[in-house]
Amino acid sequence: MLMNRRVFLGATALVLAAPAAIGQAKPRLVVIGGGAGGGTVARYVARDGQGAVDVTLVEPNAIYHTCFFSNLYLGGVRSYDSLAHNYDRLVGDHGVRHVVDRAVGVDRDARVVTTAGGERIEYDHLVVSPGIDFVEGSVPGWTLDDAEMMPHAYKGGEQVRRLKSLVEAMPEGGVFGMVAPPNPYRCPPGPYERISMIATLLKAKNPTAKILIVDPKEKYSKQALFEEGWQRHYPGMITRIGPDFGGGSIEVRPAAGEFVVDGVVEKVDAACVIPAQRAGDIAAQAGLTNDAGWVPIDPANMRSLADTAITVLGDASQQGDMPKSGFSANSQAKVAANAILGELTGSRVFPAKYSNTCWSLIAPEDGVKVGASYEPTPEKIASVHSFISETGEDAMLRKATFEESLGWYAGITADIFS
Amino acid sequence: MRLFLAAFSISLLLGLEAQASEIGDRERGEQLFEVCAHCHEVGPGAVDGIGPHLNGIFGRRAGSVEDYEYSEGLARMGADGVVWTLETLDIYIENPRAFVSRTRMAFPGLDDPQDRADVLAYLRDFSDNPRDIPEAEPTARPERYAVAPEVLEIVGDREYGAYLSSECRTCHQESGASEGIPDITQWPTEHFVLAMHAYRDGVRPHPVMQMIASRLGDEEIAALAAYFATLGE
Numbered sequence A: 001m002l003m004n005r006r007v008f009l010g011a012t013a014l015v016l017a018a019p020a021a022i023g024q025a026k027p028r029l030v031v032i033g034g035g036a037g038g039g040t041v042a043r044y045v046a047r048d049g050q051g052a053v054d055v056t057l058v059e060p061n062a063i064y065h066t067c068f069f070s071n072l073y074l075g076g077v078r079s080y081d082s083l084a085h086n087y088d089r090l091v092g093d094h095g096v097r098h099v100v101d102r103a104v105g106v107d108r109d110a111r112v113v114t115t116a117g118g119e120r121i122e123y124d125h126l127v128v129s130p131g132i133d134f135v136e137g138s139v140p141g142w143t144l145d146d147a148e149m150m151p152h153a154y155k156g157g158e159q160v161r162r163l164k165s166l167v168e169a170m171p172e173g174g175v176f177g178m179v180a181p182p183n184p185y186r187c188p189p190g191p192y193e194r195i196s197m198i199a200t201l202l203k204a205k206n207p208t209a210k211i212l213i214v215d216p217k218e219k220y221s222k223q224a225l226f227e228e229g230w231q232r233h234y235p236g237m238i239t240r241i242g243p244d245f246g247g248g249s250i251e252v253r254p255a256a257g258e259f260v261v262d263g264v265v266e267k268v269d270a271a272c273v274i275p276a277q278r279a280g281d282i283a284a285q286a287g288l289t290n291d292a293g294w295v296p297i298d299p300a301n302m303r304s305l306a307d308t309a310i311t312v313l314g315d316a317s318q319q320g321d322m323p324k325s326g327f328s329a330n331s332q333a334k335v336a337a338n339a340i341l342g343e344l345t346g347s348r349v350f351p352a353k354y355s356n357t358c359w360s361l362i363a364p365e366d367g368v369k370v371g372a373s374y375e376p377t378p379e380k381i382a383s384v385h386s387f388i389s390e391t392g393e394d395a396m397l398r399k400a401t402f403e404e405s406l407g408w409y410a411g412i413t414a415d416i417f418s
Numbered sequence B: 001m002r003l004f005l006a007a008f009s010i011s012l013l014l015g016l017e018a019q020a021s022e023i024g025d026r027e028r029g030e031q032l033f034e035v036c037a038h039c040h041e042v043g044p045g046a047v048d049g050i051g052p053h054l055n056g057i058f059g060r061r062a063g064s065v066e067d068y069e070y071s072e073g074l075a076r077m078g079a080d081g082v083v084w085t086l087e088t089l090d091i092y093i094e095n096p097r098a099f100v101s102r103t104r105m106a107f108p109g110l111d112d113p114q115d116r117a118d119v120l121a122y123l124r125d126f127s128d129n130p131r132d133i134p135e136a137e138p139t140a141r142p143e144r145y146a147v148a149p150e151v152l153e154i155v156g157d158r159e160y161g162a163y164l165s166s167e168c169r170t171c172h173q174e175s176g177a178s179e180g181i182p183d184i185t186q187w188p189t190e191h192f193v194l195a196m197h198a199y200r201d202g203v204r205p206h207p208v209m210q211m212i213a214s215r216l217g218d219e220e221i222a223a224l225a226a227y228f229a230t231l232g233e
């Protein structure tokens, strides 16, 4: 089977890589977005291709601040600076060209990406990994302009700092409010880890403060683990209003500092609003998204179903069972890099294997995890094996799990940026 | 080393040897324990030496004697929840390194199942509740757990290993850094293969590694071992 596939792919590669084969320019890969998906695929294609492919990364920021572990910064467990990564090694060691600009258009017929600064970049294959944008109007009363008073802090960077300063400025015994997003959204346990870390911060600095979560979902990721942990570490501090008590009906008033939950006004002294999500804008501009706002892909190699010259990675893709996480984006990127190299250079292509593990911190040194392995089926990327931490685990195991997560962070950031 | 590992692979057992009708002969075990006694004390007043004291070892959590400096590997096993039982002790003393990689116990292991059974029968006397430790358990004969010699002989496809290793590199760093997650570069391939099979077969606990290993075939494990063995050289 492997053999047949290799022969088959070898044959396609010959056709597609024709320019390289007859001594013309190198095949060109362009990557939009230098995050977990885009950074990884740029690094793997540049490095494993050993110079056979010309790799251009279009990313407007010189510094990438990871969303992963940004909650730990809120809880005082990590410094803000430890979340920052740059592209120096991708450029210096692996020969990636970094165009520090935003992509504003994709001409799929001409195979050209245009940037805000007006550069036109041609590609033989394009990777789109722009992460998420928000669904306008999904939280009545809130727009992107309100991020100063009620930040989403869901794209990393400055807003995370802003959120922390708002929490630190809360009056004694004040209320912190969160509007949690509906499914699907990036990092399913993320809002609840955030609550845990804000509770850690408040427990130390403002122990009589309260936390209110307004949530449109019946259930959420690792719920039993979070609830057990909140009870143990922050008894009486956290209240969650689910859809059964009106959590589905929310309006916010950023200027007044109010949540209106099912018609009842709740005063909040600081708040975080995480709206409904969709693929990053450029995916829609390129005409790749479906009605739900995500990009359907081929489970075997992450190629867009609308255009086989385009691969879509990470949060923007709609692939099946994998959660939208940095780990998933990185895992998908490695499968995609192998397929892209096969296509552009004729190198060996191996069957796709995907996996994910998400650690969450409930309190300092109280870590839990959930994970699964996945494989492509004709319809979707399907889960084959999964595990989750259990309630009632002892402190030693939870600490070991936390330490493991530090190892993972060091590992994945090296795998993306080094 | 090869010979020794082959012997290990043929007789590594999940449970008691089939022929043992009780744990073993404690008198004989006491004599055999002399080899352990170079490093371990057991009995009234036992203290830590090169190795930790072994009083109450049955039912004790791995790596849990306070003030004793365990290797990272054994401490991690303890944190993962490994408790010393007949099964886990039998596996560990047969080949300490396969069960706890890079354990500080510099002892090659006891190949003979009867020797192990006898030593464990002796150690049982110093456990809090010897009566709770079954004489002949499990009643159903245990499955033999073995990594077949021909599996250890497979020559790994390094290129395939390089691709497969991309999955590992999300957590295990190429640089060999080992903060929070162990370094797996430059291991002897046999050790690597044994460790991966032990996860795949559920002999070594750890949900992440069991999941990762569960979908790897013998060829894939060999390919990974071949790749990591020379990574960073």
Ligand SMILES: Cc1cc2nc3c(=O)[nH]c(=O)nc-3n(C[C@H](O)[C@H](O)[C@H](O)COP(=O)(O)OP(=O)(O)OC[C@H]3O[C@@H](n4cnc5c(N)ncnc54)[C@H](O)[C@@H]3O)c2cc1C
Residues within 6 Å of the ligand: A032, A033, A034, A035, A036, A037, A038, A058, A059, A060, A061, A064, A066, A067, A068, A069, A070, A071, A101, A102, A103, A104, A129, A130, A131, A132, A153, A154, A155, A156, A186, A187, A190, A191, A194, A280, A281, A282, A313, A314, A315, A316, A324, A325, A326, A327, A328, A329, A357, A358, A359
């Ligand atoms: C609070 C929080 C906690 C999280 N914790 C974890 C965790 O513990 N583990 C985990 O695995 N995941 C975690 N995640 C999820 C993780 O951050 C995302 O799933 C991951 O970053 C997705 O990768 P991506 O490549 O799809 O997008 P991103 O990493 O967001 O990268 C997208 C990049 O594209 C760029 N971009 C966007 N549009 C354009 C354009 N038009 N032109 C050029 N560039 C563009 C952006 O600047 C950005 O750098 C967390 C997320 C949050 C919010």
